[in-house]
Amino acid sequence: MKIKTILLAAGLAFGLQGIAPQAQAADIQTRLIRFGYGLNQDSNQGRAAQVFADEVAKLSDGKMKIRAIGAAALGSDIQMQQALIGGAQEMMVGSTATLVGITPEMAMWDTPFLFNSGEEADKILDGRAGQMLIEKLDDKGLVGLVYWENGFRNLTNSQRPVTRVEDFDGLKLRVMQNNIFLDTFQRLGANAVPLPFSELFTALETKTVDGQENPYNTILSSKFYEVQKYLSVTNHVYSPWIVLASKQWWDTLSADERDVLLKAAVASRDFERKDTRQEAEKALAQLKAEGMQVNEVSPEEVERMRETIKPVNEQIKQNVGPAIWQAVQNQLKAIRQG
Numbered sequence: 001m002k003i004k005t006i007l008l009a010a011g012l013a014f015g016l017q018g019i020a021p022q023a024q025a026a027d028i029q030t031r032l033i034r035f036g037y038g039l040n041q042d043s044n045q046g047r048a049a050q051v052f053a054d055e056v057a058k059l060s061d062g063k064m065k066i067r068a069i070g071a072a073a074l075g076s077d078i079q080m081q082q083a084l085i086g087g088a089q090e091m092m093v094g095s096t097a098t099l100v101g102i103t104p105e106m107a108m109w110d111t112p113f114l115f116n117s118g119e120e121a122d123k124i125l126d127g128r129a130g131q132m133l134i135e136k137l138d139d140k141g142l143v144g145l146v147y148w149e150n151g152f153r154n155l156t157n158s159q160r161p162v163t164r165v166e167d168f169d170g171l172k173l174r175v176m177q178n179n180i181f182l183d184t185f186q187r188l189g190a191n192a193v194p195l196p197f198s199e200l201f202t203a204l205e206t207k208t209v210d211g212q213e214n215p216y217n218t219i220l221s222s223k224f225y226e227v228q229k230y231l232s233v234t235n236h237v238y239s240p241w242i243v244l245a246s247k248q249w250w251d252t253l254s255a256d257e258r259d260v261l262l263k264a265a266v267a268s269r270d271f272e273r274k275d276t277r278q279e280a281e282k283a284l285a286q287l288k289a290e291g292m293q294v295n296e297v298s299p300e301e302v303e304r305m306r307e308t309i310k311p312v313n314e315q316i317k318q319n320v321g322p323a324i325w326q327a328v329q330n331q332l333k334a335i336r337q338g
């Protein structure tokens with residue numbers, strides 16, 4: 001009796017849909033997709049890459065296989081971007097800051113102290129302004145799918161606690177390969193050295209540089225605490241990551257295949273932001289337990305830092321153009337007014 005009912009229901013559903021189950025009807029081919037990223041497998045980036053892979057498999061009935069390859073085994077962010085542009089690699093996730101050489105507008109997200117919270121960043125990144133920037137990638141050979149959270153960046157170094165602007169003086173700091181970051185830390189008085197992330201641990205270990213800046217999550221997952229003593233809570237900028245596809249490759253996909261990737265990307269984004277925020281909440285205590293000496297920076301000193309690096313905004317405005325700059329400012333104002 002029970003079985004009959006189920007069969008009847010199944011038959012009805014079948015009849016209503018008219019045709020075979022969806023995954024079979026959809027125009028999806030067997031595909032192997034290389035998805036590169038720079039952090040370790042055991043990191044917020046690695047965990048979300050796995051969620052993306054699982055979602056793609058689920059939505060494509062196992063036909064589309066994501067091979068997630070971490071620890072920069074496919075190259076640094078910039079090398080992977082070039083591979084995507086040339087069609088030699090299908091997908092990646094990396095910092096928007098490393099895209100500025102290709103798409104100057106991406107410098108918008110390098111604006112110091114732009115966002116006050118992760119939730120504020122979500123609204124801007126997922127809204128019109130975020131989309132405007134994603135569209136700028138199109139004629140550069142890249143397709144932007146979604147933004148993930150890298151997070152608010154904090155400063156670490158092996159020399160001394162940084163509590164005032166003056167403490168940056170002469171510190172050899174690794175910065176991302178991007179003129180805005182270079183300029184920002186030069187203005188603070190540091191000796192800024194652009195390096196790919198993949199070379200960072202060794203550079204810290206060999207004291208080629210004294211310090212670096214990244215979110216708590218990364219300081220933890222990349223084990224920077226092994227080679228860095230001091231952590232200053234500066235929260236000087238919020239960094240997004242962006243999930244990218246090769247445009248050359250994307251153009252060969254069917255609408256159904258693109259739909260699978262977009263849906264999976266959104267699912268991975270929602271997972272990633274939650275996971276990252278949960279990890280960040282606990283990370284500081286863990287870093288202390290690993291022996292890092294943590295110092296807050298007083299609101300007055302943060303204000304001095306803000307003033308010192310303010311001229312950087314002019315350069316960013318030039319990079320992004322008035323339309324995008326204004327769109328972000330207006331949207332932020334609207335959010336803050338509630």
Ligand code: TF8
Pocket residue numbers: 037038039077093094095098150176196197213214218239241
């Ligand atoms: C950095 C970024 C890194 C990213 C990552 C490797 O410091 O914060 O998180 O580049 O994709 O380079």
